[in-house]
Amino acid sequence: MTAEGARGGAVRVLIVDDHPVVRRGLRTMLEGETWVDGVLEAATCAEAVGIASTEPVGVVAMDVALPDGDGVEATRRIVQGRPETRVLMVTMTDDEDVVGRALRAGARGYVLKDTDPDVIVDALRTVAGGGLVLGPRVGPQMLTSLRRQPVELPPPFDRLTPRERDILRRLAGGDTNARIARHFGLSEKTVRNQLSAVFAKLGVADRVQAALLARDAGLTG
Structure with missing residues (x-):
């Protein structure tokens, strides 16, 4: 099965967050969406990378601060291993350096957790469809800044x-x-x-x- 899932274009979503309440809330909203073929959960970087490497995940909702490491590095590993998997950062961290690192690591979007839940779901759908999303409170100058910076290529x-x-x-x-x-x-x-x-x-x-x-x-x- 591909990352597009079994239901004509629908995708599987992986929620990566160490707070069960956050995962449960987002899962509840996503399970009612026609474009979602299933929802998986992970609480750590290791779990996220493991699931993304073995399951047909179309889009990932990724937190930055995780118990065993950095969600940005987990994003880099997921995207390098499965370039077709899209990642949306969903976090409380609005530091521009972190935003920049996440996008250069391959994330296709960045929204804050206190954004309206409907907006987060829309952002995930947009990213799953190949779009790029920056949340309303993420600096609009970030894309301009990124265009001026060299792309970090993987070894070799x-x-x-x-x-x-x-x-x-x-x-x-x-x-x-x-x-x-x-x-x-x-x-x-x-x-x-x-x-x-x-x-x-x-x-x-x-x-x-x-x-x-x-x-x-x-x-x-």
Whole structure:
């Protein structure tokens, strides 16, 4: 079964919060939604990552402060393992640094727990459908700030230089060395040398393996 669930486009929701009352309240609201195929619960980072890796979860409502760690790091691990799973942070923390870390870790939205419950449910539905949501009291300047900051890439892609990442994106998009060279105004020999460095850093043998790895990571042009 995919993350879209059994009921034509409906998704499973995972609620991650260490307070049973919070989980129960959100579950009660979600179970009446036609777009929800089921609700799962987790009280810790470890439980959340474990469930998300084994169950077809479409969207996660993730708290930040959890007993065994940081919900932002749990989000990073979930998204890296299951890129199709969308995460909405639902927390009391409105610190902009935390908001930024969460979005750079792969969260698709951020709302505060004291937001109207109907708004939280709508935010989860929007995120599940591929949208991005920032709650009414989350600084609107956050998206602008994020656009100015470099994207944190997972290993081994974080070892590549900006030019090597650009070349890899073109390769993953199907460009030949000649087309890559023309696009960047380089010689084909330079492109070949750059790709050799890319292959070595990624630990792959050829352009096919590099392209597949890049596509799996969403690193395409």
